[in-house]
Amino acid sequence: MTEKTHFKKAFKSPYLSSADIVEGVNLTIAYVKLEADKTKKTKDLFNTAYFVEREIRTGEPLKPMVSNVTNSKMLKKLTGSPFIDDWLNVPVYIYVDNNVKFGRDITEGLRISASRSTKKELLPNTKAWENAKAALKRDGNLDKVLQRMIISPENQELLINECNSEMA
Known part of the structure; x- marks a missing residue:
C-alpha cells in the first residue's frame, strides 16, 4: 500500500x-x-x-x-x-x-x-530492573527503558536512588 x-x-x-x-x-x-x-x-x-x-x-x-x-x-x-x-x-x-x-x-x-500497550511493568528485584539500572548509568536517563516498559513514578524514584547510591 x-x-x-x-x-x-x-x-x-x-x-x-x-x-x-x-x-x-x-x-x-x-x-x-x-x-x-x-x-x-x-x-x-x-x-x-x-x-x-x-x-x-x-x-x-x-x-x-x-x-x-x-x-x-x-x-x-x-x-x-x-x-x-x-x-x-x-x-x-x-x-x-x-x-x-x-x-x-x-x-x-x-x-x-x-494505553493499549503490551509493555510489561518494570519491577524491583528482576533482571529487567538490573538492565534498567545499567541503561540509566550508561545513558544518564531512562528514555530507552520507557520505550519498552512501564514504570510507576515510585519505582522510577527507587531505581534512580539505587543507581545514585551504587555510584557514590
Missing part, C-alpha cells in the same frame, strides 16, 4: 495532529507543561504533552501534542491527579476521533485513552 498524504500536512503545524496519526498509536507522555502557542496565532497557553518516543514513524520526528480540555480530563483520570506536574511517563493510546465538535462543526481531532 502506498503512503497517502493528508491535506493537513501542508499547514506544517508544530503540534501533533490528526494528519500525523495514520492509525492509533501507543505513546508515552514524558511530561506536560503549560506553554505559549507555538503557532503564534494566539496568545493562548496550552497544556502541551511531550513524548518519550522521538519518532512517530521511522525518520519522522514526533511533535508535541496540545492537550485540550477533553484530553486533559482523560490524563487527570489516568494519573489520578489534576496537576500537569504529575503527568509524567504516562502510557497512552492516541487516536483520531472523526466526531469532535468544534463550535458548530463536526471535525476530526486527537483523543487520548488508556
Whole structure:
C-alpha cells in the first residue's frame, strides 16, 4: 500500500495532529507543561504533552501534542491527579476521533485513552530492573527503558536512588 498524504500536512503545524496519526498509536507522555502557542496565532497557553518516543514513524520526528480540555480530563483520570506536574511517563493510546465538535462543526481531532500497550511493568528485584539500572548509568536517563516498559513514578524514584547510591 502506498503512503497517502493528508491535506493537513501542508499547514506544517508544530503540534501533533490528526494528519500525523495514520492509525492509533501507543505513546508515552514524558511530561506536560503549560506553554505559549507555538503557532503564534494566539496568545493562548496550552497544556502541551511531550513524548518519550522521538519518532512517530521511522525518520519522522514526533511533535508535541496540545492537550485540550477533553484530553486533559482523560490524563487527570489516568494519573489520578489534576496537576500537569504529575503527568509524567504516562502510557497512552492516541487516536483520531472523526466526531469532535468544534463550535458548530463536526471535525476530526486527537483523543487520548488508556494505553493499549503490551509493555510489561518494570519491577524491583528482576533482571529487567538490573538492565534498567545499567541503561540509566550508561545513558544518564531512562528514555530507552520507557520505550519498552512501564514504570510507576515510585519505582522510577527507587531505581534512580539505587543507581545514585551504587555510584557514590
